[in-house]
Amino acid sequence: MADGLVFNIQRFSIHDGPGIRTTVFLKGCGLRCFWCHNPESLSTLPQVQFFPQKCIGCGKCVEVCPKKAHAIDANGRREFRRELCRHCGRCVDVCYAEALVMTGKHMTVSEVMDEVMKDKLFYDNSGGGVTYSGGEPLLQREFIKELLVESKKNGLNTAVDTAGNVPWEAFEQVLPYVDLFLYDIKVMDPDKHRYATGVNNRQLLVNLQHLASCKANIWIRIPVIPGVNDNVPEMRAIADFVECLSGVEVVELLPFHRLGEGKYESLGMEYKARGYNSPSDEKMQELAEVFEQKNLPVKRG
Template structure:
């Protein structure tokens, strides 16, 4: 047994658990979404994952204007304008959850919950029969799982002790000292490659890509199976020359199992609005299926690995 009682007691902050997922690794899977990410991708489709803390979401279309939140909040965060619109002073919100508890219309929702490894393990084991019949398992996503290294490592240990296939979806932007010990307990690394040009990577994600690419190489050298996942964002990283560079990189990774292209979609707008943020990405159309197939074929011509199109 690798997992200890101490591992089961480790706490982390998650914002969702998605059961019966089929796009985040092989087979039927449960995806655990961890909160906190060091990147600020302009096209992020889970903006609620970025902050490492709990945060308040407001779904305006649900609000009935009852004022229960005004009475419940100890910090005067909530108010209503003369026209009935709900005003939120996010600078003074402590994410205590009192307003969301009082909001029976569920217009206010606290994003993020603290859980123990034991709690998550109990939840994911409910679907063990589906994992076994489909070759599935558990995927840690986010956010960035390695932004919570102790929780991620303990959860991976616990899952492997339960004979579960484990996958980690990572940006690779983390110290190698954090990533390396987790590989022993990871069946598959889903490695996100946003952009191979350093300047473009900084522009679109807010961070340099040197550490990311170094970690990708280290993971391959360590013998861990890798699937490269590339978000295809028109005007940002969908040039044919960039995909050629992806193919060249892929051909040098001995443990690569495949490349997966993920077409950008603009469906996260309501998520940004709910947490009082806006996307920094200029308005762009989602890539067509034909365009994604064209790019996939381009990679296939340059490296001998499966290239798939996902969501």
């Protein structure tokens, strides 16, 4: 069996598909959305996160780091020289204050399923199941296929949360084992999409059309981002596209938030959405009405 790189398993999730679910987050993503609230999902490698406010200055990390990435300067200030770090995890093992945390763990299919199956009773009672998310879960195509096969063997409802920035073959491999696709759309204009995410959106939209033609069940998810798509013309362009697709059960509008800002700091990454504000309830309602006018089921996250 294949193994894969997982950065979180979230139990009792109620926002990633119907019912009570467990969401398994796989590491790695081909997009670079500047507002991403899971920056730890972007890299395809394990990473060390550093939370300086938790550091007690014990110096254990300095002692064990083979690359001297950790140091305490002459003034007693704690330093983490990330350019030297090889993410071996030795510092994490000795950091009792949890100021250093490894994000990303290699897991087998059976290890993941052991966690997922702990809450099967809740899935059965609520119409829930398991959702595979990321990052982009379809980048780990062999691993996620095996997870989905095992999930179906265990009678679970399955969902895949994807941005679609993968070859169509990745969808073909998993299609027989997925009950629901949660499919992200950011913006229709290819240039604006490249500005916002780092890539053109042609492959994403073509894959979505193929998926709809295969009679898949689809929820469209749209993050509402200030300056990118938080206006009626942008939403109308998305609604025009979605209106032509079969199998779309609902459109979800997800308001931008800054809850992931601290994660960027812990990873030594620049947070490019600093200063952006969440859209108001009035704005969210205005955008929802665009889809309601086309008789598309819509809900606000």
